[in-house]
Amino acid sequence: MDPKKRKVTAALVLVGAVLVYLIFTAASNTTMYYLTVAEALERQDDLRGRFVRIAGSVPGETIRWNASDFVLTFDVAQGDSRVTAVYRGVRPDNLVDGANVVLEGMFGADGVFTVDRLLVQCVSKYEAADTYNKNGSYEYVEIDGVLYEAHPSSGRVR
Secondary structure (H helix, E strand, O other), rough: OOOOHHHHHHHHHHHHHHHHHHHHHHHHHOOOOOEEEEHHHHHHHOOOOOOOOEEEEEOOHHHHEOOOOEEEEEEEEEEEEEEEEEEEEOOOOOOOOOOOEEEEEEEOOOOOOEEEEEOOOOOOOOOOOEEEEEOOEEOEEEOOEEEOOOOOOOOOOO
């Protein structure tokens, strides 16, 4: 084989090996399965200091927000199992009682889960606004000669 073809072949093999390596490392860094709360508690000692993902729901009575320090403390539950979590950052608006969450972070020595990334599932329970006035009929607003059904912003007629 001619030396020029050997160099081109070696360069192509090297580029191909680098591409395979980059694809493999990118895929392994982005694939992370989440643990249930019960699984995380069972393996808590082994997981301490390792980056993990936990999924569960938030009981509303456990949510504590410190607005001056941007510290959010809450429990994540699944059945009878609970993990206390601490998140530093802006409180998500949709973190309410019963919200399903996925937490990414680490267990500390005290057993508290320090959250680096907080993912809150969108609430899918929407209710229609009450559009009746006190007389039991719809309220209408006239804008530029056209009648529109009025919907109070709070969902309640005052």
